[in-house]
Amino acid sequence: TSTTTSFQSGNNGDVMWASGCDWTGGDIANVQVSSANCGGSCLSNSACTHFTWTNYNGGTCWLKSSSAVGPVSSSSSGIVCGYVTEPVNAPSGLAFQSGNSGAVKWALACDWTGGDITGVTDLSANCGSDCLGQSGCTHFSWTNYNGGTCWLKNSDYTALVSSTATGA
Numbered sequence: 001t002s003t004t005t006s007f008q009s010g011n012n013g014d015v016m017w018a019s020g021c022d023w024t025g026g027d028i029a030n031v032q033v034s035s036a037n038c039g040g041s042c043l044s045n046s047a048c049t050h051f052t053w054t055n056y057n058g059g060t061c062w063l064k065s066s067s068a069v070g071p072v073s074s075s076s077s078g079i080v081c082g083y084v085t086e087p088v089n090a091p092s093g094l095a096f097q098s099g100n101s102g103a104v105k106w107a108l109a110c111d112w113t114g115g116d117i118t119g120v121t122d123l124s125a126n127c128g129s130d131c132l133g134q135s136g137c138t139h140f141s142w143t144n145y146n147g148g149t150c151w152l153k154n155s156d157y158t159a160l161v162s163s164t165a166t167g168a
Contacts, residue, residue, distance in 0.1 A: 006101055007082070007083075007101070007103055010039045011040055011043060013085060014039070014043055014084065015039035015040075015042065015043065015051075015083065015084055015085060016083055016085055016103075017038075017039055017080055017082030018071070018080070018081060018082065019079070019080055020073060020074055020075075021070065021071035021073060021074055021079070021080075021081040022052045022070060022071065022072050022074040022076075022081050023050045023051070023052050023069065023070040023071055023072075023081050023083075024068065024070055024072060025064070026050060026066065026068030026069070028047050028048065028063050028065050029048075029063045030060050030061060030062050030063065031060070031061050031063070032057060032060055032061075033053075033060075033061050034059055035053040035078065035080050037061070038051050038053040038061035038080065038082070041063065042061070042063055042082070042084060045063050047063075048063040048064065049064065049066040049068070049083060049138070050064040050068040050070075050081070050082070050083045050084070051063055051081065051083070052064065052079065052082075053079065053080040053081075054078070054079050055076075055077060055078045055079075066138045068138065069135060069136050085098075085105050095107055095108075099128040100128040100129060103132055104128035104131065104140075106127070106128060106140075109162060109163055110141075110161065110162055110163055111141045111143075111161055111163040112140070112141050112153050112161075113161055114153075115153040115154050116151055116152070116153055117134060117137055117153060117154055118134070118152050119145075119149045119152070120149065120150045120152060121146055121150075122150045124142040124148065124150070126150065127140045127141075127142045127150035128140065130150045130152060131150070131152050134152045136154045137152045137153065137154060138154050139153040139154070140152055140153060141153065141163075
């Protein structure tokens with residue numbers, strides 16, 4: 001079941017985390033650490049974009065790629081999920097802002113190339129909500145195409161480029 005999760009800032013704003021949620025799929029590695037160190041473990045792995053911590057085996061941080069789906073609600077005791085707030089390979093000069101109560105990050109003049117799931121005709125201010133409501137959406141781009149289109153995507157952070165397209 002998808003959820004609207006209230007994320008909190010961690011690791012000096014480099015990650016966002018919340019209790020009671022999970023990212024499904026996208027596992028790239030796992031490490032035995034405390035829940036407080038899970039976000040830092042994700043930051044230390046350049047392929048990691050999302051993470052889930054469980055009490056499995058005394059505490060396991062599941063490092064995940066952008067193909068992770070969610071977040072989904074979880075009733076598992078002590079489970080925590082989170083994501084990296086800014087892409088490791090972001091073009092210089094991009095200033096990411098928080099949106100949707102910290103559930104998304106956005107920046108002007110950039111695009112995630114490829115990975116399109118669907119295009120939704122909507123206002124740019126609604127693009128984060130559109131992504132959160134679409135299963136499998138991990139990224140989004142908005143352009144003024146067709147009066148305003150939010151491109152919902154499932155791609156990796158290496159596909160972030162600067163864009164001069166009007167409204168990007």
